[in-house]
Amino acid sequence: SSGINAEYGGIAIGTGTDVAIEAADIVLIKDSLFDVPVAIDLSRVTVRRIRLNFVWALLYNCLGIPIAAGILKPFGFTFKPYIAAAAMICSSICVVCSSLLLKL
Numbered sequence: 001s002s003g004i005n006a007e008y009g010g011i012a013i014g015t016g017t018d019v020a021i022e023a024a025d026i027v028l029i030k031d032s033l034f035d036v037p038v039a040i041d042l043s044r045v046t047v048r049r050i051r052l053n054f055v056w057a058l059l060y061n062c063l064g065i066p067i068a069a070g071i072l073k074p075f076g077f078t079f080k081p082y083i084a085a086a087a088m089i090c091s092s093i094c095v096v097c098s099s100l101l102l103k104l
Helices: 002-006 018-023 035-069 081-103
Strands: 011-013 026-028
Touching (some): 011 018, 026 035
């Protein structure tokens, strides 16, 4: 069916054979099949968070890089290099903190 083709992926249980574990896309550590929906939900949330972080970083850099390059210099607004570096560090910290929200 088209659902199988669209959502193809292999899941193995950690106590399975080494071949099955190597071939699987997802390996469940516990022996319970009840963890399959949890693993699928976690993967969806993770991909959603990756996309959110990518969009956030893209927008932040699309705004920050031209300002750091001096696009607002005719208006008397410039960044010193250490301020631009601090802004990039803040961007990275925001992405890491956003990723850490997956644990909640």
